[in-house]
Amino acid sequence: MPELPEVESVRQSLLPKILHKSIVNIQVTKKEIIRNDFNFFVTELQGNEFVDIQRRGKLLFLQLPDESALAVHLKMTGKLLFEDTSGLYGGGHSLSRHSLDPKHTHVVFTFADSTQLVFHDVRRFGFMRIINAQEKEKILLQYGVEPLAENFTLENFKKAIQRNTTIKSVLLNQKYIAGIGNIYADEICYAAGVYPAKNAKQLSEKEIKKLFQVTEEIIGKAVKLRGTTFQDYRDGLGRKGGYLPHLSVYKRTGKPCRQCGSLIQKIRVGGRGTHICPTCQPGVDGGRGI
DNA sequence: CTTTCTGTTAGAAA
DNA sequence: ATTTCTAACAGAAA
Numbered sequence: 419m420p421e422l423p424e425v426e427s428v429r430q431s432l433l434p435k436i437l438h439k440s441i442v443n444i445q446v447t448k449k450e451i452i453r454n455d456f457n458f459f460v461t462e463l464q465g466n467e468f469v470d471i472q473r474r475g476k477l478l479f480l481q482l483p484d485e486s487a488l489a490v491h492l493k494m495t496g497k498l499l500f501e502d503t504s505g506l507y508g509g510g511h512s513l514s515r516h517s518l519d520p521k522h523t524h525v526v527f528t529f530a531d532s533t534q535l536v537f538h539d540v541r542r543f544g545f546m547r548i549i550n551a552q553e554k555e556k557i558l559l560q561y562g563v564e565p566l567a568e569n570f571t572l573e574n575f576k577k578a579i580q581r582n583t584t585i586k587s588v589l590l591n592q593k594y595i596a597g598i599g600n601i602y603a604d605e606i607c608y609a610a611g612v613y614p615a616k617n618a619k620q621l622s623e624k625e626i627k628k629l630f631q632v633t634e635e636i637i638g639k640a641v642k643l644r645g646t647t648f649q650d651y652r653d654g655l656g657r658k659g660g661y662l663p664h665l666s667v668y669k670r671t672g673k674p675c676r677q678c679g680s681l682i683q684k685i686r687v688g689g690r691g692t693h694i695c696p697t698c699q700p701g702v703d704g705g706r707g708i
Numbered sequence: 709c710t711t712t713c714t715g716t717t718a719g720a721a722a
Numbered sequence: 723a724t725t726t727c728t729a730a731c732a733g734a735a736a
Contacts, residue, residue, distance in 0.1 A: 419715030476716080493716050495732080522732090541731045543716065583725060592717075600715055648715070649734090668715095689727070691713080 419651050420492045422565065422597025423640035424659060425476045428498055431644075431654035432535070435500040436480075438467055439529035448524035451537065453547035462548050463488070463527070475561045475596030485551040496537065496544030500654050504532040540650075562594040565637040575630040579618050585629070586614035587688040597637070601646055601668045604693045606633050608667045613701040614694060615687045639664070667693035 420428065441463050446452060452459050468488070470481035478498070479487040490498060499518075518538050525537040525546065537546065549557065563574050578594045579585065588594055589603040598606070607614040609632035612625050621629070645651060645659030648669060652658060666676055671684040675695040685692050694701075 421715070424715085491716085493730095494714075539731095540733075541714090541716095543730065581724085587725085590716090646715085651715075688725095 419494050419599075419648075420496065420645070421476060421599035421602055422473075422637055423602070423643075423661065424645035424651050424653075425473055425478060425492065425597070426566075426641050427644040427653040427659060428492070429471045429473045429478060429654075431657070432498065432500055433471055435533070435654065436468055436529070436535050437471075438469065439531060439533070440465060440467055441527050442530050443526075443528040445526040445528070446524065448542065451524045451539070451542065451545055453545050459548060462486070474558055474564070475592050476599070477557070477561075479554065482548075485554075487549055487554055488546055489549050489554070489557070490537070490546045491544055492539070493541070493543035493545075495541045495650055496539040497650070497652055498654055499536045499538060499652065499656060501534040501536055502532075503534060561592055561596040564596050565598070565633050566641065570634065572627060572630050575633070576626050579621075579626070579629070581618050583618060584615045584687050585612060585618045585621060586690070586692060588618045589633075590688070590690070595633075598633075600690055600692075601648070601665070602636060602640065604668045605636050605666055608693075608695060608699060609636060611698055613699045614692050615685070615701065667695060669693070 442465070444460055444463055449456055466482055468480045469483050472479040472481060476491065478490045480490060481487045492498065522540045523536055523538045524542070527535040529535070537544070563570050563578050579588045581588050581594065586603050586607060589598045589606060590600070604614065606629060610625060610628040612621070612629060640646060640661045643660035643664070644653055644657065646661040646665065647658035648662065667682050670682045671693060673682050674680070675682060675698060678695065678697045680695050680697040683694055683696055685694060
């Protein structure tokens, strides 16, 4: 669920809320979420503070003062939410903890001012782990080009996607391009007029250039609109994203293509549900699907 | 009721 | 080395 735009929105929404506040309590109800020795985890964080929040792909780093960091991955259904339970300033947030099912609240950090940072995850695929500076370096190197970074150039993009598999699988593979998931992969292929099951090595120069351009545009716009909320996604303040009305194909099966009126189809590419316009993204058989 | 599907990805298998 | 498939989990949809 949370892809680059959603994770970036979580980062931005938490940034003004949780930095430089002493962590006075750590409550963990699902130890499996913590990928460290549990005592180490508590000892490191108790009385400590976050000094920055960074992101690479879909992974967040809550930075600690000594260059180590708490890495947090939300996977499918994870949420990181700021809660102001102090009630002293009258400014309640849109999603109070009461609207979350407490049985899926797995980790709660309480700060000195009584505000909290809550990790909630229905499917429990998400995790958090304290890493040192060296481990962090190593993780950063495993990710591919970042769509919103300085070095996201046509040349680098082209190099990254030269792989002998479908373009959709390439877009989804974090070690080639960071941050793209199933929603934006479909939207990107559609906007580029590329059949997602096409082999990445068979793409023309023109198609590669188009894919590059629309990746930057779509991801950039989705960040501006604070991501896509289809069902569960919320930012760090419980707000829904605003990109849903801009989706062209994702979860629009059977609805008319906004460009040509053909009905959007759902196919399977690399084991993933994939949405296409059969006319705007003609496949190997001329666009009649597979 | 059972089966299938879901926004991710690490790790096994090919 | 690279690419493909499955498991991890819970719940909604079919």
